[in-house]
Each structure stands twice: as structure tokens, then as C-alpha cells.
Amino acid sequence: MTGSSFTRRGFLGLTSAAVAGVGLSACTGGGTSTGGGQTAAASKNLRLFTYEGDETIGLLKAQIKKFDAENGTTTTVDSLPGSGAAVYPDKLRTELLGGKGPDVWRIWGGQIGSPFAKAKQALDLAPYYSKFGWDSKINTAAIGGMTFDGVKSGVPFVSLGIGAWYNKSLFAKAGVSALPTTYAELEAVNDKLVAVGVTPCGLGGKYGWDIMRLFEYLLEHTAGPELHDKLLTGDESWDRAEVVEAFTLFKKWQDKKWLPQGALGLDPADIEPAYVQGKTAYTITGPWTEAAAILSAKKSPSAFGNFELPTDQTPARHSGFVEGYMINAKTGNADKAAALIDFIVQPATQKALQVSASTVKGAEPDPKALPLSAEWADKYGSNPFYTIQDQAFPKKQADQYFSVQSDLLQGSVAPDAAAKKMQEIVSAWAKS
Amino acid sequence: MFALPALVVYIAFLIYPALSSLFFSLTNWDGLSATYKFVGLENYVKLPSDPVVVEAVRNNLIWTVVTIAVPTVIGLALAIALNGKVHGKPILRLIFYTPAVLPLVSIASIWGWLYNPQYGAINSFLRLIGLDGLAQPWLGQDSTALWAVMVPAIWLRTGFPMLLYLAALQGIPNELYEAATVDGATRWQQFWHVTMPSLRPAHYIVLALSLIDSFKVFDMIYAMTYGGPGTSTQVMGTWMYFNVFQYYQAGYGTAIAVVITLVAIAVGIPYVRSQTREAS
Incomplete structure (x- = not known):
């Protein structure tokens, strides 16, 4: 009987533990890493995470292919279109905590991008602002929207009204x-x-x-x-x-x-x-x-x-609000990731991407491709905006x-x- | 030694994350930073004073009662009907069980469209038959949103008890009914005194598994209402998710997860005990 009793209790205990495990492991994001792992080794592979919809993802991939051809890199583009700021940051966060975060990601400014900067998951881009002269190429107010506690953690490429x-x-x-x-x-x-x-x-x-x-x-x-x-x-x-x-x-x-x-x-x-x-x-x-x-x-x-x-x-x-790119603080390819962002914020790339409200000087919307966006930019683009709530x-x-x-x-x-x-x-x- | 590989997997993917979660529920970790502070039971102490937790617990209880009772009764009724001489029994069984295997997100999308206040089939039908006054923004008001989400939940959860009951019904010896008939029992008396007692093991399984399933409710609510309007359809599962993944309060959210788990264990223990008792 002892054996029987032990088996029953053991089974009860193990089953309870299994239930507990399943329930609790659901909220750990698959592990207990709090830092997202060590800095990755340098390589020629980059991964960009974005939320482009079907109508624009093809344009982005075409430009990324061009960047890869010019720089000898292989960049994977992953997109999570859909419910916007309600879901995308969760996916990004989970990837970062899992240690498999993207090298570069697109994100909104303000309080949506802020947690990634404050948790130091996003790289301080000040050296790259100097290297690529982004301060003089990109709208100053937009840069402010991706600067957190004085740290330039993102490169805004779109400022939308x-x-x-x-x-x-x-x-x-x-x-x-x-x-x-x-x-x-x-x-x-x-x-x-x-x-x-x-x-x-x-x-x-x-x-x-x-x-x-x-x-x-x-x-x-x-x-x-x-x-x-x-x-x-x-x-x-x-x-x-x-x-x-x-x-x-x-x-x-x-x-x-x-x-x-x-x-x-x-x-x-x-x-x-x-x-x-x-x-x-x-x-x-x-x-x-x-x-x-x-x-x-x-x-x-x-x-x-x-x-x-x-x-x-x-x-x-x-x-209004800004959107831009951040670089993973743990990436082993920070220089290449910054080069990719610099490529994206070139006026020619912005035009090829049909960015309807670019922050980049000289990348105003093409009136032939996006007449209404061009009209908006022309009439109201220089008006001040309040931060979207x-x-x-x-x-x-x-x-x-x-x-x-x-x-x-x-x-x-x-x-x-x-x-x-x-x-x-x-x-x-x-x-x- | 033969159990070692399984044990390693068990420890790595269940025990270790579970203990980690338990640990993080005692911290103020934001879920993103590399640093956190140990706060003891603070997260647990805060739970009762969180008005959304109170609302979520209430919603969980309503959800549990309704989505267990209704599918169980309908499932039993369907099983009894299908256990008789019915033409096309396999097809009917398939039809009733199909919702249970559909992806939940698809179900949520389908029903989201059915509930659309302007163009949805439900309101359109009500207007068509002259019941305009009953047309409602089903998912857009506190008073109906939770109930509206429960309807598809009932629809998809009816197939499971139906199958279990059907299997159990087929195991009841016909002699019991013959003896009852000889004793002059009516069909209703046969149902209460022969069928229902014979289905006791099935009742137990249906009840226990449905209870555990109900406490874990997340996907239907997340996909159909996102916990809204406001917080009116929040349940513990979604509130845990919002805190861990959206509000950067992983410590607090994990404490909610621990509570959900403890409740599920408390509910599951009698079931596990009964199963082990039978096995021994």
C-alpha cells in the first residue's frame, strides 16, 4: 500500500506541478533572461523588424535588397502589420528578452518608444548622429520625438500629421x-x-x-x-x-x-x-x-x-507623431545597422519608399505618386502639432x-x- | 534513467520557468530592463485594491459559470439526440464538433463581423424582422460585451462535452433501460435514474476540464474586445497579459499569473485525485 500511496501522491504532485508550470511559464516569455543575452557576434546578417502593411512592404524589401547589394550584407525583413501600437511593441519586447531581437526595428516615438530606450535595449545613437550628420539632414523637432532623457535613441524618418x-x-x-x-x-x-x-x-x-x-x-x-x-x-x-x-x-x-x-x-x-x-x-x-x-x-x-x-x-x-528606427543595444552589427538606417533616410530611398511625410529634407512626397499626401504636406506640413495622446x-x-x-x-x-x-x-x- | 530525458525537458520547460515566474512576482521587474528590485509580497498585497482585478475576477466567475453550464447542458442534449436513431449521425456529429477545432482568432473575426452594429448579420436580421429596438452595439457597451463574447465561446465549446457524453452514453448497457422499462419507468425517469448516474464519470471529466479551461480564458476576449469597452471585459488572463506585456509591470502581472495558476490547481486537484484513485 505504501507504494500505491506514494505513487498516487507523487502523481498528484507532479500533475499539480505541471499545471503550475504551464500556467506560470505562459508569462515568462520563455525564460528568465532579463537582459536579452550577451552582445551578438558581428556578422554580415542583419534583421529589420517593422510593421509595414502589404501595400508598402514590397517597396521596403526592394530598397533593402539594394542596400545589401551595395554593402555585402544579407538583411531579413520581418513585418507585423495590423493592430498598430497595441500589439507590435509586445512582440518586439518578447524578441528582445528572448535574446533574438532584431538588429534594427521601427517604432513610434514618445511613450511607445520610450520604454525601449529607458531599459537600454536601444542603442545610444549619438555617435552615429555625428558620423552620418543626421542632425542636419533630419527635422529637428522630429529628432526630439525620439530623444529620451537626452539620449538620441532613434532616428525619425516620418513625422505624421x-x-x-x-x-x-x-x-x-x-x-x-x-x-x-x-x-x-x-x-x-x-x-x-x-x-x-x-x-x-x-x-x-x-x-x-x-x-x-x-x-x-x-x-x-x-x-x-x-x-x-x-x-x-x-x-x-x-x-x-x-x-x-x-x-x-x-x-x-x-x-x-x-x-x-x-x-x-x-x-x-x-x-x-x-x-x-x-x-x-x-x-x-x-x-x-x-x-x-x-x-x-x-x-x-x-x-x-x-x-x-x-x-x-x-x-x-x-x-502628430513621429516614427523612426532604433538599433538593438546588443547587436554585434551596430555599424552596419546604422549604415542601413542612413541608407533608409537618404532622400532617394525615402522617395522610393513613398514615405508620405518624411522628416528628411529633400524627401517631400511625390505629387504624382501621392497627390493627397503632397497636398497635405504643402498646406499643413509646416504647421505645429501637439503630441498624439x-x-x-x-x-x-x-x-x-x-x-x-x-x-x-x-x-x-x-x-x-x-x-x-x-x-x-x-x-x-x-x-x- | 529511462525517465531522465523527459525529466530534463520537464524541468527546463516547466519547472524552471514556473519558479522563475514565482520569483519575478516578488520583484518590481518591468519586463524589459536588466535590473529589478525584490519587493516581497507587495505585488500580491496590491491585487485586491486594483479595481480591474476585482472586475476581472467577477468576469471570470460569470464566464466560468455560463461557459460551463450552457455548453454542458446543450452538449448532453445533443449527445442524447445523436445517441438515438438519427439519420446522418456522423455528419451531424462532425457539424457540432467542428467549431471546437476552428482557430479561435478566426472564430473571433467571424463573430466580430456578425456583431458589427451597422452591417453585421445579427443586427441586420433584427431590423429585417422589425425588431430594430433589439439591435445593439453588442461589443461596444459594457452591458452586453461580455455576454456577446460568451456566445461564440459557448458555440465552440459545446462539441467537447457532446463527444464525451456520446461516448459515455454508448457505454451504458441496454439491459438497464430494459429493466427500467419492465419496472414501468417513464423516459424521464429513465433519464434521471439510469442515464444521469451512469454518466457520472463523464460529468466529472467535463466539469473539471471545463473549469480549468474557463480560468485560462484569454484569446476570445483579447481578439474580440481587447478587454473593453474600457475594462468591462477584462479577465484575469488578459489583465495579466496587459500588465506583463503592455504596461511594463512584469512583476505585478506575474503575480496575477501565480494567482490564476493557484486557482487552477485548486480546481484541478480533485480531478487529479479522482483519476489517480481510479488508476490505483
Whole structure:
């Protein structure tokens, strides 16, 4: 019996341990390495990790092939297109911790790129800024977006502004003959569109960041540039009339059906291109939509247009953000990786990649290939921008903020309570 | 010695990561840096005061009860129906079991489209039959989102109990039913006094495995609602993921993982004991 008892207990123990192992090992990222391993040995192989979509990955691979031919390297390009900043950084982080991180990766600036710099997973690129003269070739404000605690950890190659991208035929159907130049005119446009049965603004609330673009615009409108910037850094309290007014307007957009029905549950990937399909009149997005939504749908750019959302403020600003490349601090090929980045930020490469809002001087969008992006750059490219809010806040605070948005649109909190809640979130972050 | 290779694999891929996770749950590691500090039980102490943890536990409980009870009852009903004289039994069995083998992300995408408030089949059907008032933004409001995600979960989880029950039903000796008939038992009485007691081992397996499965719920919620709107569909699995992989709070997130694991063990132990008892 002893043997039987031992076997049973042993089996019970081992099985329990197995359950524990399976459960717990799910969150270790496959190991316990906290540093991502040692510096890799130098080689001629590079790996670049990005989130290019199907419409642009071919262009990138063609340019990388050219770089390889000129430099005797073999560069692998991996891409994770799709849900944007909600998923890509996780994959990157897991790769870095697993010690198999890419040599070069694309990343957003602000609080999305910041953790990689602060954890020293990204290389300090100051020596390469000197070597390749990036300071004089790249827009200074954009470099600021990839500088963390004074360390230049990334090389921005795109600085994107967010505005309204609209379907001309639906505006015409609603009798809109002139683009809105004031907030009141924008509201009037929305009313006209609803009157002819068209949903004005196509935004989705899944993930939070898409519908956020409306609220941040409303906040710019009600608070103005100076206060908006101070709110984002926690230097001013959110518990104030301007914020309450912005939340009130935000709710108004939903209540007046200026947003799609059930917007909170919609996936941005589904609803953003709806203006191209004629299901909504416009969306709030950036110039990438020209390649990703208009051209990929084989539609003529002449059927669409864009305008900066009117804020009634001086200076007129729009939401914006930068994206760039970082180099793995553990790579054994830092020089080659830097050379690859330098190749990518050459004006000729930027044009070949059809970058719609390049930070590189001399790489403005080609009006023939991307007429709408060129038009945006020409009209609004030099306007200042405020930091897009999901880059202004760390992910956790951004998600808490998205929860406030969600509660407000569902009517479970009032605008003044939402402003108070935001103040709690931002002040807790600012103190930490 | 013959067990050594397996033991090495077991230690390397289960025991070592598990102990590592346990260790990291006692630190403030951000999941990215090379450094961290030992904080003792601080992460565990914080759990009850985290409002999302409270919400997630509540959602886990609702999920567990509903996605066990409903598929089990439907699965049993289908098994009983298929155990009789039914034409096309293999095809029907295949149809009912197919959702269980479909990739979860595909199921989430399909149902995401069905639930689309403007163009989805569900709201379109409701409008077609004049029930416009019932058309809802199913995944876009706190009051319906969790329930809406549970429907496809029920759909895909019904096939498993159905198969188990069907196998068990086929093992019940026909003589028991014949004897009951001779004794004058109605079909309903036969069901309660012959079928159900004979299915006891199957009930146990279905319940135990479904319970463990329910505590691990992650993929359907992640793919369909991303824990939203707000945090209304967060469960412990997704909240662990958000903390470890998105908020750079690996220590705290790992503490959540440890708790999930302990609960799963507590639930799994009676099942394991019953199995070992039978084996011995």
C-alpha cells in the first residue's frame, strides 16, 4: 500500500506541478533572461523588424535588397502589420528578452518608444548622429520625438500629421461646397451629412486610440495650444472647464450620430477605410491612408481630399507623431545597422519608399505618386502639432484614459466626473 | 534513467520557468530592463485594491459559470439526440464538433463581423424582422460585451462535452433501460435514474476540464474586445497579459499569473485525485 500511496501522491504532485508550470511559464516569455543575452557576434546578417502593411512592404524589401547589394550584407525583413501600437511593441519586447531581437526595428516615438530606450535595449545613437550628420539632414523637432532623457535613441524618418480625410462625393451629396474653417462650420457639415443619411466621422473605439483622435482634437479646440500641452505633461489640472467642455462635445458627437452606431466596439481597421468605401464621409487619420486605404482600394485620389480640423486657435495645430528606427543595444552589427538606417533616410530611398511625410529634407512626397499626401504636406506640413495622446501618455495611463472615454460615451460618467477622473490618472502618473 | 530525458525537458520547460515566474512576482521587474528590485509580497498585497482585478475576477466567475453550464447542458442534449436513431449521425456529429477545432482568432473575426452594429448579420436580421429596438452595439457597451463574447465561446465549446457524453452514453448497457422499462419507468425517469448516474464519470471529466479551461480564458476576449469597452471585459488572463506585456509591470502581472495558476490547481486537484484513485 505504501507504494500505491506514494505513487498516487507523487502523481498528484507532479500533475499539480505541471499545471503550475504551464500556467506560470505562459508569462515568462520563455525564460528568465532579463537582459536579452550577451552582445551578438558581428556578422554580415542583419534583421529589420517593422510593421509595414502589404501595400508598402514590397517597396521596403526592394530598397533593402539594394542596400545589401551595395554593402555585402544579407538583411531579413520581418513585418507585423495590423493592430498598430497595441500589439507590435509586445512582440518586439518578447524578441528582445528572448535574446533574438532584431538588429534594427521601427517604432513610434514618445511613450511607445520610450520604454525601449529607458531599459537600454536601444542603442545610444549619438555617435552615429555625428558620423552620418543626421542632425542636419533630419527635422529637428522630429529628432526630439525620439530623444529620451537626452539620449538620441532613434532616428525619425516620418513625422505624421493627423487631419480629416474625406470622400468628396459624400460631401457633395450633403451640399457641402466649402471645407469647414471653424469648429462651428464643422458641426454644420456633420448636420448636413446626417440629414442625407451619411455617418459623418468614421472612428472605432476598439483599442481606444482611434476614437481618441476626436477627443484630442476637441481638447485642442477648447483648451488651446498652451493649456493642451500643459495638460499632457501634468503641469495643469484636467479638472477644469475647458476639459469638461471637450468631454461634453465628445459626447455630443456620439449623441448627434456624428460617429458610427456602436463606435466603441468597432475595429479601426474596419471603420477607418469606410470613407473610401462611401460608408462614412470622413475619418481622422494621417497621410498613410492614401496608400493604405485609397490606392490599395484602386480608387482615384481625386475622389478624396483632406483638411486640417479647425481648432479656432492660434497657432492652428493638428495632432502628430513621429516614427523612426532604433538599433538593438546588443547587436554585434551596430555599424552596419546604422549604415542601413542612413541608407533608409537618404532622400532617394525615402522617395522610393513613398514615405508620405518624411522628416528628411529633400524627401517631400511625390505629387504624382501621392497627390493627397503632397497636398497635405504643402498646406499643413509646416504647421505645429501637439503630441498624439497615446504617445503622450504611457500605455497604462493611455488605457485608463481610454476607459474614461468609453464610460463617458456610454453615459456612465458625466463630463465633469470624466475630467476629475482624468486628473486622478494624470496626476498619479506625473507624481510617479 | 529511462525517465531522465523527459525529466530534463520537464524541468527546463516547466519547472524552471514556473519558479522563475514565482520569483519575478516578488520583484518590481518591468519586463524589459536588466535590473529589478525584490519587493516581497507587495505585488500580491496590491491585487485586491486594483479595481480591474476585482472586475476581472467577477468576469471570470460569470464566464466560468455560463461557459460551463450552457455548453454542458446543450452538449448532453445533443449527445442524447445523436445517441438515438438519427439519420446522418456522423455528419451531424462532425457539424457540432467542428467549431471546437476552428482557430479561435478566426472564430473571433467571424463573430466580430456578425456583431458589427451597422452591417453585421445579427443586427441586420433584427431590423429585417422589425425588431430594430433589439439591435445593439453588442461589443461596444459594457452591458452586453461580455455576454456577446460568451456566445461564440459557448458555440465552440459545446462539441467537447457532446463527444464525451456520446461516448459515455454508448457505454451504458441496454439491459438497464430494459429493466427500467419492465419496472414501468417513464423516459424521464429513465433519464434521471439510469442515464444521469451512469454518466457520472463523464460529468466529472467535463466539469473539471471545463473549469480549468474557463480560468485560462484569454484569446476570445483579447481578439474580440481587447478587454473593453474600457475594462468591462477584462479577465484575469488578459489583465495579466496587459500588465506583463503592455504596461511594463512584469512583476505585478506575474503575480496575477501565480494567482490564476493557484486557482487552477485548486480546481484541478480533485480531478487529479479522482483519476489517480481510479488508476490505483
